[in-house]
Amino acid sequence: MRWPHVFAQDGDVALSRGSWLRSAAEPYASLAEAELADRLVSRAHPVPSAAPSQALPSHAVQAGAALLEVDQVSIDYVTEERVLRATHQVSLQVHAAERFVLLGASGCGKSTLLKAMAGFVPVSEGEIRLGGSPVQGPGPDRVMVFQEFDQLPPWKTVRENVMFPLLASRRTSKAEARERADLYLDKVGLSRFADVHPHQLSGGMKQRVAIARALAMHPQVLLMDEPFAALDALTRRRMQEELLALWDELRFTLVFVTHSIEEALVVGSRVAILSPHPGRLRAEINAHAFGLASGGSAEFEAAHQRIHRLLFDEDRAGGPLVESTSSSNQPPQALRRVA
Numbered sequence: 001m002r003w004p005h006v007f008a009q010d011g012d013v014a015l016s017r018g019s020w021l022r023s024a025a026e027p028y029a030s031l032a033e034a035e036l037a038d039r040l041v042s043r044a045h046p047v048p049s050a051a052p053s054q055a056l057p058s059h060a061v062q063a064g065a066a067l068l069e070v071d072q073v074s075i076d077y078v079t080e081e082r083v084l085r086a087t088h089q090v091s092l093q094v095h096a097a098e099r100f101v102l103l104g105a106s107g108c109g110k111s112t113l114l115k116a117m118a119g120f121v122p123v124s125e126g127e128i129r130l131g132g133s134p135v136q137g138p139g140p141d142r143v144m145v146f147q148e149f150d151q152l153p154p155w156k157t158v159r160e161n162v163m164f165p166l167l168a169s170r171r172t173s174k175a176e177a178r179e180r181a182d183l184y185l186d187k188v189g190l191s192r193f194a195d196v197h198p199h200q201l202s203g204g205m206k207q208r209v210a211i212a213r214a215l216a217m218h219p220q221v222l223l224m225d226e227p228f229a230a231l232d233a234l235t236r237r238r239m240q241e242e243l244l245a246l247w248d249e250l251r252f253t254l255v256f257v258t259h260s261i262e263e264a265l266v267v268g269s270r271v272a273i274l275s276p277h278p279g280r281l282r283a284e285i286n287a288h289a290f291g292l293a294s295g296g297s298a299e300f301e302a303a304h305q306r307i308h309r310l311l312f313d314e315d316r317a318g319g320p321l322v323e324s325t326s327s328s329n330q331p332p333q334a335l336r337r338v339a
């Protein structure tokens with residue numbers, strides 16, 4: 001999806017505004033800074049103050065219950081000419097501290113579903129619930145990282161970018177926001193760049209800032225929309241490594257969109273496979289057994305081929321194929337069809 005392109009409303013940090021505009025390759029809509037804040041974080045909701053691992057809502061989610069539930073969700077885009085169904089009756093359950101991947105071909109509705117989880121897009125039928133409560137709009141409990149490098153307001157320094165949604169939500173003091181910004185910039189290896197502006201960073205560094213900004217919010221769910229797709233292969237690989245290392249340390253709940261089978265198997269602990277447009281749940285498989293070192297192994301190749309068949313084979317009779325959600329360290333084996 002496109003991140004809304006934004007300009008400062010006032011003289012705030014007009015620094016790179018003009019040069020950024022001149023270098024822009026396409027027309028940009030103007031969004032006030034307050035509106036940008038609303039995109040990043042709804043100010044109506046409190047921000048949890050614990051670290052992400054501690055912030056997992058053990059009080060809100062009963063043992064064994066899913067943290068995020070997508071229940072028979074269809075999403076339509078209504079234009080003057082037609083109604084376009086992006087996803088059709090998708091049901092998913094994401095548990096706390098899972099690395100859940102949405103995998104599917106271009107146009108199958110992955111981003112749309114993620115945006116609906118974030119509360120940016122309304123569902124046409126069904127319901128999305130977080131901790132048992134219906135998702136009715138954006139909130140700081142769900143923070144998104146986008147693919148585009150221009151998701152960072154260019155007139156803010158790196159540190160200011162990380163602090164921004166914390167301050168906009170008015171739930172932390174400036175001192176605490178700064179403390180958190182410095183902590184998470186350190187976790188993504190960017191402490192030395194806290195005072196520079198985004199245009200001075202590489203694409204991978206900008207994505208690290210976006211990840212630091214998201215984690216600093218201590219969200220219940222981190223939503224990532226093909227965050228590494230625009231990076232070169234080596235940087236993408238390094239970013240996958242860094243994301244997994246961060247997850248090892250913080251155990252946040254991740255929903256990650258990709259159209260790369262390899263990336264899905266490496267990043268995900270569970271992978272939901274969506275059929276081509278309109279996206280229906282085709283299958284769910286466990287990917288606990290795979291990691292960064294798995295590429296090239298016979299098991300990895302077999303899983304890759306099996307997912308490829310599930311993505312593109314025409315046999316779509318009956319309901320989706322689902323593996324047990326156990327965290328057993330086994331490669332995907334038996335799939336059962338659910339209604």
Ligand SMILES: Nc1ncnc2c1ncn2[C@@H]1O[C@H](COP(=O)(O)OP(=O)(O)OP(=O)(O)O)[C@@H](O)[C@H]1O
Nearest residue numbers: 001077084086105106107108109110111112113259
């Ligand atoms: N704002 C919109 N208005 C109308 N149609 C839209 C809108 N956004 C997406 N669509 C359509 O909805 C369908 C699903 O789009 P979506 O971006 O969710 O797919 P995707 O699987 O994320 O694709 P990609 O991997 O290429 O990003 C596509 O047919 C797309 O053209």
